[in-house]
Amino acid sequence: xxxxxxxxxxxxxxxxxxxxxxxxxxxxxxxxxxxxxxxxxxxxxxxxxxxxxxxxxxxxxxxxxxxxxxxxxxxxxxxxxxxxxxxxxxxxxxxxxxxxxxxxxxxxxxxxxxxxxxxxxxxxxxxxxxxxxxxxxxxxxxxxxxxxxxxxxxxxxxxxxxxxxxxxxxxxxxxxxxxxxxxxxxxxxxxxxxxxxxxxxxxxxxxxxxxxxxxxxxxxxxxxxxxxxxxxxxxxxxxxxxxxxxxxxxxxxxxxxxxxxxxxxxxxxxxxxxxxx
Numbered sequence: 001x002x003x004x005x006x007x008x009x010x011x012x013x014x015x016x017x018x019x020x021x022x023x024x025x026x027x028x029x030x031x032x033x034x035x036x037x038x039x040x041x042x043x044x045x046x047x048x049x050x051x052x053x054x055x056x057x058x059x060x061x062x063x064x065x066x067x068x069x070x071x072x073x074x075x076x077x078x079x080x081x082x083x084x085x086x087x088x089x090x091x092x093x094x095x096x097x098x099x100x101x102x103x104x105x106x107x108x109x110x111x112x113x114x115x116x117x118x119x120x121x122x123x124x125x126x127x128x129x130x131x132x133x134x135x136x137x138x139x140x141x142x143x144x145x146x147x148x149x150x151x152x153x154x155x156x157x158x159x160x161x162x163x164x165x166x167x168x169x170x171x172x173x174x175x176x177x178x179x180x181x182x183x184x185x186x187x188x189x190x191x192x193x194x195x196x197x198x199x200x201x202x203x204x205x206x207x208x209x210x211x212x213x214x215x216x217x218x219x220x221x222x223x224x225x226x227x228x229x230x231x232x233x234x235x236x237x238x239x240x241x242x243x244x245x246x247x248x249x250x251x252x253x254x255x256x257x258x259x260x261x262x263x264x265x266x267x268x269x270x271x272x273x274x275x276x277x
Contacts, residue, residue, distance in 0.1 A: 038253060041246040053247045062229040067255070069140060069228075070208035073147035077204045078197055081155025088156075089163040103157070106150045111213025118146050119218045138220030143228065146214045151204030158200035162193050198267040202260055209256055 042050065053059070088100050106114065122129040122136040122145065129136055136142045166189070174184040212230040219226040229252055236245035 035253065038246045038250050041242055042250045045243045045247060049243075050247050053244045054251045058223050058227070059229070059232060059248060061224045062227050062232050063251075063255075065140060065143065065226070066209060066229040066252075069143045069147055070205055070211075072144050073151055073208050074201050074205040076144070076148050077151045077155045078201050081152055081200060081204075082159050082193065082197060084152075085156045085159040085163055089160060103153050106153055111150065111211065112217070114149060115146060115214040115217035118142070118149065118214065122218065137218055138222070138226060140226060142218040142220075143215050143226065146218050147208040147211055150211055150214055151208050154203035154207060155197065155200030158196045158203070159193050162196045166192055195267055195271050198263060198270065202263040202267075205263070206256065206260060209252070 045053070084103065088096065088103075119126075119137055119142075121127050122132075122142055124130065124135065124137070126137070134141075136145065170188055171184055174188050179187065210230060212228075212234070215228055216231055219228060219231070221227050221231055229248060233245045233248050233252075236242075236248070
């Protein structure tokens with residue numbers, strides 16, 4: 001009778017219990033504890049004061065602008081991010097590596113520098129703004145442009161590896177079976193890159209919601225018109241209204257969490273649907 005020998009698997013990393021303990025400690029100190037302080041500080045306000053603060057017309061207008069501009073910028077980044085990733089993966093041309101490196105520039109560039117540069121370009125007498133028949137700087141359009149600028153790398157870098165690993169024989173097989181380019185794109189390529197695209201959208205959207213430096217210059221910061229929510233939070237902090245600042249931050253945090261949870265749910269449903277198909 002053969003004996004069943006069990007050998008202990010050695011791992012480079014510590015065991016599950018120790019690794020999980022370090023993970024929870026790390027997440028708690030850097031994520032959960034700081035976020036919990038927002039709700040702890042907000043709890044010092046009464047419900048009436050909290051509701052009056054977060055529903056003030058000026059604050060509500062900033063919610064609409066921040067979420068609307070962030071959503072619009074993320075949608076733009078999905079379209080052009082997929083296009084840029086496709087060009088960088090499928091074509092060879094002079095300067096390709098330079099363009100590939102420039103995609104990551106918003107990651108390294110200080111946001112204040114980006115804001116000043118965009119404002120200089122899009123003011124009425126700027127290099128680009130002087131040729132436009134409509135005003136860009138100090139409007140919601142300028143805010144959307146700034147948020148698009150800082151969010152583009154997220155979509156490109158999420159979709160690019162998927163396209164690199166996509167077997168082109170699948171496209172050739174689709175063409176052999178009689179599908180045209182549009183059918184191949186929507187039935188073969190889109191299902192493969194859709195999960196990565198949704199992830200890029202979520203990252204770009206989340207990044208845009210909390211952006212401050214690159215927006216504050218080009219926005220003009222006009223109350224009820226071009227004032228974003230992070231600026232209102234900063235203003236309240238400068239006025240030592242910590243409870244009011246954390247109350248608005250708590251609302252932003254809850255709405256952002258719900259939206260990201262919804263996006264992740266759509267991504268899970270998409271993965272499940274295409275895997276089963």
